[in-house]
Amino acid sequence: MNTPTTIALITGGSRGLGKSMALKLAEQGHDVIVTYRANAAEAQAVVAQVAQLGRRAVALALDVGDSRGFGDFAAQVKRALAQHWQRERFDFLVNNAGMGHHASFAETTEAQFDELMNVHLKGPYFLTQALLPLIADGGRILNVSSGLTRFALPGYAAYSVMKGGVEVLTRSLAKELGPRRIAVNTLAPGAIETDFGGGLVRDNAQFNAAIAAQTALGRVGLPDDIGGAVAALLAPGSGWVNAQRIEVSGGQMI
Numbered sequence: 001m002n003t004p005t006t007i008a009l010i011t012g013g014s015r016g017l018g019k020s021m022a023l024k025l026a027e028q029g030h031d032v033i034v035t036y037r038a039n040a041a042e043a044q045a046v047v048a049q050v051a052q053l054g055r056r057a058v059a060l061a062l063d064v065g066d067s068r069g070f071g072d073f074a075a076q077v078k079r080a081l082a083q084h085w086q087r088e089r090f091d092f093l094v095n096n097a098g099m100g101h102h103a104s105f106a107e108t109t110e111a112q113f114d115e116l117m118n119v120h121l122k123g124p125y126f127l128t129q130a131l132l133p134l135i136a137d138g139g140r141i142l143n144v145s146s147g148l149t150r151f152a153l154p155g156y157a158a159y160s161v162m163k164g165g166v167e168v169l170t171r172s173l174a175k176e177l178g179p180r181r182i183a184v185n186t187l188a189p190g191a192i193e194t195d196f197g198g199g200l201v202r203d204n205a206q207f208n209a210a211i212a213a214q215t216a217l218g219r220v221g222l223p224d225d226i227g228g229a230v231a232a233l234l235a236p237g238s239g240w241v242n243a244q245r246i247e248v249s250g251g252q253m254i
Contacts, residue, residue: 003029008091012037013043014042016192017227018096020224020226020228023046025231026053031057033057034060035062037063044059058080064118064123064124067126067127089136092140092234095124095142121166140233140239142186144166145245163188166186174242185241185243191220193223225250233246
């Protein structure tokens with residue numbers, strides 16, 4: 001008996017954490033739709049890597065910070081599902097796309113605040129709303145937050161505020177989507193070696209070492225640490241996990 005294909009849509013899936021999520025999910029037998037904002041070549045490289053793993057992938061352009069395009073994007077997803085899978089629904093939505101500004105509270109500008117809000121809070125809210133008719137009953141939504149909602153580091157006040165909102169949104173969605181059997185959870189990474197925020201964790205050896213010293217497992221995170229956790233949370237045996245915040249930080253600042 002063939003197991004039905006499951007499809008995950010990952011925003012910001014062309015690089016960093018999103019790329020690792022896509023590949024780890026493909027390794028576990030899922031097909032994927034990845035979004036990218038500007039670099040189509042990066043996204044197509046992920047599509048090719050997924051194909052090498054024996055799964056199908058599609059890359060679609062999306063600016064999560066511009067909600068005016070969400071209706072058109074949902075229509076693109078609907079067409080892609082029909083063309084590549086002969087289906088009307090996908091199974092998992094991972095709201096991952098993001099960017100960062102490192103600035104003290106006193107120096108954060110209104111423009112920086114608004115950009116963070118549009119990408120990290122308004123974007124996931126209204127993108128999920130636009131895609132909701134395309135998510136299968138019994139599916140799952142995973143919202144990416146941050147360890148910075150539990151502990152504080154200077155320079156991340158505005159970013160943390162947005163991620164705190166995402167965690168509240170997760171609980172509300174879990175309640176409202178329960179009748180459709182859609183489980184909604186938050187994944188909260190700790191410090192990860194990527195190009196996020198200008199690559200501070202990855203490229204600044206002093207900052208990297210300082211975070212590692214405050215982490216129980218003795219190092220900062222790698223993208224595959226997060227990709228593996230996403231694959232586990234979307235695995236068949238995790239369907240009863242709902243309305244939870246799962247931090248994946250190696251025990252940072254405990």
